Amino acid sequence: MPRRYDAVIAGGSIAGLAFASEAAELGLSVLVAEQHEEIGEPEKCDGLVSLRGLRTLGYLPRTEAVQNRVSTGLIHSPDGRSFAVNATALEVVVLDRSAYDKQVAETARSRGAEVLTGSRVTEVVQGRDEVTATVGGEKVAAAYLVDATGPASAPRSGILPAAKYEIEADWVRERVVEVFPDAQKFPGFFAWVIPFGRHLAKVGAAGMGTNPFKALDAFLSDKPHTVIRKVSAPIYVGGPAPHFVAGRTVFVGESAGQVKPTTAGGIMTSIAGAAMAARRVADAVRSGEPRLLGGYRRDWDAKFVREMKAMLRLRRVFTKMSNRDIETLFNVVATPKIVMKLARGDFDFHASALLGALGVQGLLNVAKLVATSEVRALLSERRAAVSQQSI
Ligand SMILES: Cc1cc2nc3c(=O)[nH]c(=O)nc-3n(C[C@H](O)[C@H](O)[C@H](O)COP(=O)(O)OP(=O)(O)OC[C@H]3O[C@@H](n4cnc5c(N)ncnc54)[C@H](O)[C@@H]3O)c2cc1C
Structure with missing residues (x-):
């Protein structure tokens, strides 16, 4: 038996x-x-996680499992502009x-x-x-x-190939996570730098239809570094x-x-x-009674369906953007008011946080850039949320 x-x-x-x-x-x-x-x-x-989310679930890491605490998120545009979000209140750590x-x-x-x-x-x-x-x-x-x-x-349709290196480099900022969207180099995704110690970072790249290792090598070509370890692993975004x-x-x-x-x-x-x-x-x-398993999906949807739908919509909008669109989007998002709202947002429910920070006016500005059904849907949901709040 x-x-x-x-x-x-x-x-x-x-x-x-x-x-x-x-x-x-x-x-x-x-x-x-x-x-x-x-x-x-x-x-x-x-x-990269938020302690807030893990605390709610009862899964806080022990001290020895935390490599770094993040103070800032730095987002770079393809043309080399950037804006910083203070991440202290978001309680983001590197595990x-x-x-x-x-x-x-x-x-x-x-x-x-x-x-x-x-x-x-x-x-x-x-x-x-x-x-x-x-x-x-x-x-x-x-x-x-x-x-x-x-x-x-x-x-399968949601899988993107990704490349990741652990590197040692002088230019790594110890508590600053950096994100580099670029529609040509990393179509539909971005490159990232996640510091995990002094002069140490996990650096990665992914994109649709790209060779992530070539993209990552090109990204690092003008940044002196020593590779400690290379990892090839798919990411899932579907x-x-x-x-x-x-x-x-x-x-x-x-x-x-x-x-x-x-x-x-x-x-x-x-x-x-x-x-x-x-x-x-x-x-x-x-x-x-196996039928009771049906409750699993309901539980998930009750907590995540709204946020996941918003994330998928944002992703579809983002994948349609050219580098020129991304530059213009920077003008919409990188204002002191929106950046401050993002700093008070939620790392795990960041689509809702971003949409809340943009507000109806911000989304109208995005709609001028990419007039897709996804942006129109986000806009009408935002309007509905605002009118519910004001009832
Ligand atoms: C490069 C990269 C960077 C990432 N960075 C982050 C990040 O910063 N923050 C974040 O929140 N998430 C990040 N993720 C995503 C995160 O790692 C995954 O979402 C998470 O690990 C999913 O956990 P899982 O247990 O579902 O699957 P996995 O972690 O993929 O684990 C699946 C396990 O199943 C085992 N397995 C497979 N088949 C069998 C079998 N037949 N029998 C026995 N064992 C089997 C595998 O060996 C593996 O251990 C990243 C992912 C990648 C690839």
């Missing part, structure tokens, strides 16, 4: 580990299987993702979860009453399989997947598309999605 669990989780990164931790706390028997030999390795993520994932794995284990490394999940077979799978060569059975395999299962549940398989984290379409940041949203899924799987296990 194969060993039997309430849930077997494929993938021991942040979503799989958060699911296991929450489900074990709710009394479920869970097994997490990670294909790599060490939790958190190889590290691909830059680890050592490897250390952070190990911390979450430790909590999951202390709550009773089994965490196996060097164990790939294969040969998944969904039956009517259970799922069977091979985990590192051994057959196991479970009431539910949780797919936390990341981009491997995410909708928005939530159409289905979070298929039979007895439950998708969490990046495999469910629980990632911000604007920045590809997925740490906070993946933990949130995993926690919601764990509660609904616990209900389904206790009652023997």
